[in-house]
Amino acid sequence: MNQNSSVCNELRLEQQLCDAVIKVDNVEFHAHKVILCNYSSYFRALFTHWSTPDSRVFDIPNVSPDMMKLIIEFAYTGFVPVTQDNIQELFIAADRFNVKGIIQACSDFLEEQLAPQNCIGIWWFTDVYYNPELKHKAFIFMLNHFEEVAATSEEFLLLSLEELVKIIENDQLNVKKETTVFEAILRWIAHASEERREYISLLLSNVRLALMSPEYIIDSVSENELVKASEECRPILLKTLEAMLDLRTRRYSDSVFCNSLARPRLPPAILLAVGGWSGGSSTNGIEAYDVRADRWVNVTNNNVEAPRAYHGAAFLNGSLYCVGGFDSVEQFSTVHRFDLVTHIWQEVAPMHSSRCYVSVTVMDGYIYAMGGYDGHDRLETAERYLPSTNQWTLIAPMHEQRSDASCTILHGKVYICGGFNGTECLSTAECYNPETDQWSLIASMGNRRSGIGVIAYADHVFAVGGFNGTSRLRTAEAYNPHTDTWHAVPSMLNPRSNFGIAVIDDRLFVVGGFNGFTTTLDIECFDVEAGEWSDVRDMEISRSALSCCVVYGLPNMAEYAAPRPSL
Template structure:
């Protein structure tokens, strides 16, 4: 049968299932390239020679033109190279030119530390974009804190955005390590200020100050005059007060600058004054420095510590909640077992105060103070309280800690109050509570400490609010029938004080300015001996004891969250174990330092 006959036979058949077959040979392009490379190696049909030094490489113009805009411009326009059979490749060495031609014909190239810079430079000149990015990817894999600043300079020289982005990201995330490198001292003033001014810089403000001082000392003659501009990049509000006034204020560089000393003095007046309204007295130019937000690398972490675990014994455990993974991680254990200690945070340090020791033959009431920082994940002892006590309350305000009431060494209810000054590391007695109570809800805001309810000496609920004016060292009290809580936490959120449960399901928000209570969504069950803390604008409640439907008291391991904007409760999982009479507070850390700690 002839070809025409076959075609007529096909057309006379029923319509085919597939009218058109679009065939693509996946091996055609690679096979073609392999054949072209063999022709090049045998010098068959080559029509141009690329020359670098004494090295001559025969090539096909059409292959070069197809592979690069550089060669397309060279051979497809009225340039001299169009007529030449030999083209000198100035600026490219023979080894690198060989590698690039091999890459053009095979798609393969070996990148290593010896050739990456020359290969990257040639790829940029000859406009091989994918090869250029491959070199960038290789350099990104070599990034370390001690070379990332050099890589940034290299990326600027090479105009490589992808390398610059990754190197800058490492410099920001590992700034504590980067700050000790010699490369940092070689930065220009503009470059250094760019780092210190960046919200995403992963460093504590103390580290920021030490970095700028080290940078100035690297070349003090020409850089000393920059201290004022650099100091404005330190976010003073987020410095530890002791560091600010004992180290920074006494630094010779600070003292040599009139503007810096004025800034320090303004902050000193603000922080040493109990009255937060002193902010109005700040010089206008200094207000933005004080109001600067904390850096994005700072994270708030929910920490749970101590208490009674599984209704068996006092716990030495300390846990931190990772919001991203919704999981609990263990921190270093408390040095001793403490029953009804108090727990409070001051300047991102966790304080455990007093309590009744339970891991000795004879329990005793303690006045010891233990501290924990997420930065070190190690427990230390601090200046002890003036009096031993347990079942007491503690609260922080500005740079002070206040310890209120509880049971003393004689196991009797005490109205005494003492205050710890975090800047001077000193304790002092202040005015006692008008009416001593056990297990009240306590919170501090607006220059005052508010004590709601509790239990009096006859174990009856105290329906009153007791208020301590911090600046005047005076107490006042007022009866309020709404108050009826025992063993309930209080948390300040959105300028309101939230009182959560306390042998009740009720949740009330106390508006300090209006002196009135706002009724919020109830808890699911009557709860007491639990703990609460604010985290990222929400209220988290951990553990405690609850009264079930059969009026039986049970321990719980729940983690619940209250959103004041929607007035709703949601479950966020559970603690690793049932827990009550524990501490729950929010600590701030840079990144996740606690994960790296022993």
Template sequence: MFGFLHLPGYGPSARRRPRHRKTSSENNKKLLNTLNSETSTLSGTSQQKKMANEEDVFTFQDPGHPDHLMSGLQELRKECRFSDVIICVGATEFPCHRVVLASASSYFKAMFSGELRESLATKIVIHSVSESIMELLLEFSYTGRVDITQKNVEALLEAANLFQFGTVREACSRYLQQRIDASNVLGFHEFAEAHNCTELSELAKEFVIDNFLEVFQTSGEFLQVTQERLVEYISDVNLQIDKEEQVYESVMQWVRADVDNRLSILHKVLEHVRLPFINPRYLVAKVETEPLILSSPACMELVQEARRYHVFDYDRADQPNIRMKPRPCFDISEAMVVVGGCSGGDTKLAKVDCYDPKNNAWHTLSDLPEYNREGYAVVALGNDIYVTGTTDETITSDGCATTWKYSTQSDRWMTMAPMLKSYKCRATVVLHGQIYLLGGTDINGPVADVERYDPFSNSWEEVQPMIKAMNDFTVAACRGKLYVNGRSQGSEKILFQCFDPSTDTWNFIDNSVMPEWSQVPQSITLNGLIYYLRDDSKEVDAYDPIANQWVEVAPMKAMHSSGSVCVIDGKIFVSGGFGELAESNLIECYDPTYDKWAYSGSLPEPRCYHWCVSILKKVEHGDEEE
């Protein structure tokens, strides 16, 4: 028998409760509340699940996947499975996958994605590369690895450059960089230039520049370099050599290796050899007697230029020329020597200081003898400094005046042949390797006399006097002539006289277009122009003697009344003098390239009535006075 389970409220004993019938509106309201409640519950549950999902994210990344993928693709390539293109090189076919090659090489990417027929072809024939090199590039495409050896590096780099495998090209370049030496550097340089390997090219050139003599003596490729490449090396400002003769000998050996084709261009290469800095004895014994040089008029002009330099018959400032500048490796540079002057009023200075503009450093030289003299003049002839001028103290027993010479080699002053006339306040200038001494005054007033000094015979001689004597004037040498500007006694008019030593004649120059000067300025020659720095203002004028025209020039930054001026490395340097308020120690320089003045440094102390000249001097690296 089965029993029955009785639930509460059911069964016979359960009492029925009357049912309440709800209206239709009540039912609708209840249903709406129920739906809203359920919707709210579902929305909250969804937000909780979303937040839970965001907080519970786990990102997995297999670090070995790229390698696994590439090794898998490489395996498929080896098995010739799923390949969609065949690269044909010679008799060898390489089944590959377009997507892999396009990813590894810009060359193949452009080939497959363009409108070329290769974009659809199943077989592509490649020329200009060997099977072994193509295999290396394909291996790299699939594995990212390549074995570079001394045997394959050049061919591999060439192919990597052609097919635009940039990382392979750079790897080959680094391989070659580590193996540069004097025997192979020239070949490496040419190879790098041909394949746009900038870093390798720069490193190879730098090696040649730093080790020129070793490369010249060691490399069998030196005699095969082009004219342009040889000029590139020997004209480089950083070329490292022991002496200029080494450059000359390398050029001559290069010419002799192919005389028939190279003799006609010898002068174009020789102009980059700085013949003025070849030892004079070597120049006479070796260069001037060389048959190849003698056969070329253009080469002989370069030799004559060097000879003029050796006899001081060349003005670096008037006609600037790279051959007239020593190479930086010789550790020689142009320096400014400041001689004498006054400081603190009438205190006369015996000091002689040397200034290196590149290093902004001062060095003290031997003191000036007879520094109490007044109205003396200073010039540089070659690398020596000459002081001329007369006072009662400098007149010798026979009535002549002493000439002093400072030797840069010995740092010593010595007396030279006395001047012919004992005039005061004379002007001096160098032309064609000789010192000209002009004008001056005696007890009767200004004189027009001119005398000339020859450093090789150590003698003075009289030359044609000026047309008009002057007592306030300035002189400059430019383009082989002397130009004198000044006033004659009792006149305010500025006269302009010119002396031509080739004809030994003076003549007046039309001064109707000259600037108006209240005082006669200082003058200096640079690049074929005569610059006039005014003594009573910041203004500067320039005169072109060839065109007989005046040129507008930027004004100085400060006034330098009774200062001094010289030319160094193609720039005008003016120093000291009286500023607008007091004595000045300022140095400023003018760059004609930009027509601009700039402050360059300062004198050791304020100084005026001093002289500045430019010489070539060995750079001193110790005991510098700032």
């Protein structure tokens, strides 16, 4: 509360210079007309158009004294206590009296309270009390958490047919398996089977049936009693089988995006491959991998960042950061931030040291940059960056000089493995505890690995590929922090070093790299449950010395996904 507001509030409490008495159920609130007009168009109209200038007492019906007290206090203090108990009544009162500040406070509170069990109710609430921003956020929350909403929300069962169709037809619906959508509509129908069973064909036509396995279609969909009883479902199943055949024979054809039964949904996260070494020089190319569509999209920005390789890429607070690196002439200490929503590049504070072959990761709102090569020495120093202060701070140095190492985060610690110390490729590894600002050596890997990929996956630290001083490696191993031991895991299909690595959609991806003879655009992924590696669609740009990161939570995620034309 500023000084003027404080004085006005004191005058109100002392009933000094008040020119209005607001009466609610015989409870009187003394106030100043000009103060209420400033916060509410309702009161402005009441005092200037709906009453005479000499009117002093105003009876306000259909509102409780408690709510009026909060509204008047907000007009003087700019503060309102929003609670679980008063939120609905307060929102309704603020909407009626058009107190935008309280409406915003209520909206912020409801947004923070969004959960799978109440998001549909909040969505409905904004139909009655117009708030398009909150309505959109509730709908997006519902799409993002659909699996839990459909399984646990009682409100889900009360959706109208039109509302359910609006949800399941949306490209942004986040489901790992399309079978979840089919099972959700069965649950919805079962809640009022007699009146809803006739909707099965309409709902089924909005499920991406061709993305399911043939076995599931045959055993679960076509054998379902509702589906079998509906003649309208038969042509849908026939079109599904045709779409499945098309998917298998024309895997990368754009026709799948135009088929409502086969169209991939938008992914909740996108894998970015940033920069690297390509065609004998560094590149500024950025490609985005849409895991649901199995497509790479070139998203290189026209306001181009300078080409760089052997750098680090990190995603934090809606922005992509490019840290350090090399352009074939200079080792960089510079750091550039790309706002993924506005598409604007901006240079931020530089690191304390130039670092190419740097290891970069994100933890607890900080970007960590460790080791690397400054053009003269392999570094053991490490530092971290806090965006809110735009400052890099040195942290404890590592036990070893490490360039061309790789790092990850697990259980609140930074793990860094392998690398090159200027003399030999390393098998050693260590972890950093930010609470003590200390590095601790952990068990060494089974192999020396420089140009390695390190990533947290399945509660382990995975160390993949690299160069052992003689050859590029296919092998991979995983570290168990609970036992301080490494064990072998299945080898990649292809040897590689200096590649990108990331986990997305519960799989570990390795991207590009150098195979001992040439840079590659080859991608493969590892599924820990299946225990095997499989090929993924190649990038457009063949490159090594790139860096990968996963971006999520963007309002414009569709801009980084494979284009989906309107149906």
